[in-house]
Amino acid sequence: MYSSASTIWVLLGAALVFFMQAGFAILESGLTRAKNSGNIIMKNLMDLSIGAPIYWLTGFGIMFGSASGFFGGIDLFAQNDYSAILPAGVPMEAFLIFQTVFCATAATIVSGAMAERTKFSSYCIYSLLISAVVYPVSGHWIWGGGWLAEMGFHDFAGSTAVHMVGGVAALVGAKVLGPRIGKYGKDGKPKAILGHNLTMAALGVFILWFCWFGFNGCSTVGADGDEALLAMGSIFMTTNMSAAIAGVTVMIFTWIRYKKPDVSMTLNGTLAGLVGITAGCDAVSIGGSALIGFICGIVVVLSVEFIDQVLKVDDPVGAVGVHGVCGALGTILVGIFAIDGGLAYGGGFEYLKVQVIGVASVIVWVAITSAIIFLGIKHTVGLRVSEEEEILGLDIKEHNLVSSYADFAPTTSLENATTGLVSMNEAIPVENMSKEVPEATSDNGEGDFTKIVIITNQSKFDILKAALTDIGITGLTVTQVLGFGMQKGSTNYYRGIEVDVALRPKVKLEMVVCKIPVETVIAAAKKALYTGKVGDGKIFIYNVANVIKVRTGEEGYSALQDDDK
CATH class of the missing domain: 3.30.70.120 (Alpha-Beta Plaits)
Incomplete structure (x- = not known):
């Protein structure tokens, strides 16, 4: 028997997580330069468009199969019987689309860190591979009944399974790719390359914040009974509190550190709070979520600076710090702040140890596979565009798109110029104009x-x-x-x-x-x-x-x- 409430709840979550692609797209576009906006949009679109059929083809079977604790198994087009792992009252198709959009989210995190210098064709290859193999394998360990799940590893909605996977892959990809032209001086000092539209970036953050209620809240994958209803309210509250506290923390911290509150870093801070609470949103109190948000707010600023200035990894949108570092940190903090078994509640170090083991093992898996993928692409079809293409912008060189903001681009079209003159000045038709230049008069x-x-x-x-x-x-x-x-x-x-x-x-x-x-x-x-x-x-x-x-x-x-x- 299927449950209408649970099925609708899961499908609502799938729709909200799907819409996160829009948030990521305009956030990344806003924090990069206008000449690459079209390329950013295309990469985010392809993360979902490529990821959906590939995850259906191989990813779901690898993630939720029962072959072993390390690898679920090959089940092309998800044909096997998965009734044992399906949430109560939820049809297979509803659960499949819910998991599909989570997979696409992991893939799209990488886009921002590799923005403005990556070949579009090469990025499509990577997006396919992370959806087909990289994400599903570690996802099986955590959510598919694999060895980490058996140990008691807790990652409710994906701080590690989704966000840290994307963040680690982003770090490896950006390192292999190298920095943008002009990002670092001869002395190695980083130079600021400003994003072209902070208003757009802010809208992206608000969309992501809104959609996160589906990302976390709907991960209950059930809406029947008092217990489920209580969990929904608690998860919504902890999710929102962590994001809010993280945003305020970054505002104050950058105000002190940079003498003014940094807009783009505060946007990153809000996302860091969301990423950090995702693993334990069902397990911590509201006060615990506030502490997680505060810690992630401080750490995200320091990590973005460290990655940019010390590691010399060019991450235009802060994806590594937000998703990689805070995804790992938030997962580990569950072992401290979880009401049931956390260190702060007298639970001892066992829970914390399991969380650390889980985070470390996923980092190793993603780092190794991502390095193989990116180095393989680099030495075959090539990973990076030419210097000329990067300077001119990926919109025109990769997509033959003159500008994503056509109304603001200068035109050399005689037809357009003439049309504009006629409409504005009621110009005399050419055939009626004098062929002679009027005699000059002097005054x-x-x-x-x-x-x-x-x-x-x-x-x-x-x-x-x-x-x-x-x-x-x-x-x-x-x-x-x-x-x-x-x-x-x-x-x-x-x-x-x-x-x-x-x-x-x-x-x-x-x-x-x-x-x-x-x-x-x-x-x-x-x-x-x-x-x-x-x-x-x-x-x-x-x-x-x-x-x-x-x-x-x-x-x-x-x-x-x-x-x-």
Whole structure:
């Protein structure tokens, strides 16, 4: 007899864990550069698209077969009878899809650590192999009735089985692959390579946090009876508390360490809390989950710094620290904070010892198999793109995608340019335009021309514009720019690495004046901008030899006048 409640609960969990792919995709894309966004999306899509059929083909049988405690067995397309391991009241297909999306999650963790320099074809090969063999074997040890399960190893929802597997593979892959061009200087000091969209990265974290309630909560794989209902509420609460405490911890820790609270590191901190609590979310108290979140929050910052600055492993999104280190740490902490048998509750060291053995054995398995896979790919089809491809970006070189943000990309298309002119200016049809350039007229008697350029903070634009309008300035060219002065800006940190030159967002106003005295413009600008603090801006004065209006050929003062109506 099947249970409607349990089946729906498992399928809801499968849907939420499936949606974690969206969270990972936009998180990783946001923390990397725009020129590789399309490639990131494709890799996350293929983790699921390749992983689902491969896990059905071989992975499920290896993971849940009963051949031995180390290897489940080969069962192509999951044809054997698995009734002995199925959750009560849950059909085979529901359990299969639930396990499939967990497998895809382990594979997708690697994507971020190897971002911006990996061949797409090579990544697809790796994604296939982790879903076919690497993840299922260690998964069998933990969840398939294997030798770790027999020892009493506890990993309720996958801190080790899913996250640490992905994190260790990410570390090996990133090490074999090597750092991105420009990541480390000749002295070995790491340089910050900023992600292009922290807003997108934050949305990815919120999606992952939301989906984690399915990842952890639905891992009860049952919804019948008071015991199951009590477990659901407890798991939701411990999951949320660990994430929240970890986020606050990282905010405060980076505030002290870097003088300002680091945004991207705090995003990583929240995920570290989620990863850390996943193993013991059913076994610890709310207070215990808060302690796990606090510990993971401190450790994730230190581990990201250590991996980046000491090990010299280039991990653009912090996947190794978040999933690898905190996955292992969270699993071990179950042996301390578990209410039933944990060291903190007088349970002795036996539980803790089993947790440590389980973590260590999975690390060895994943490290060895991942090294074989990545080195094998490197020395056959190749693992890394060429230097030219990396500099231009993987979007255009791997996918023939000019830009993932087409509206912001410059266009050289004559057709597009013409269309834009017609729609905006109601241009005269080409056949009706004069074939001769109008005779140039000169009006050089109106005085000297001076170009004035003002660069200041964006927040001062409206005040400055109003001040210039009041003195009669009617023509302005305004652009948003990034820059710094001779002082090189102020010291900033990105993910714990000092940014050598902080490019500040500025607004740049350009104007050419003739009749209005330059001193009047300067005085008005200084009055509008002055605060006495760094960042008020600068004014540059240039002599202009002449001004020519292209449409009419007029020169001098007449060229400055706008008579187009």
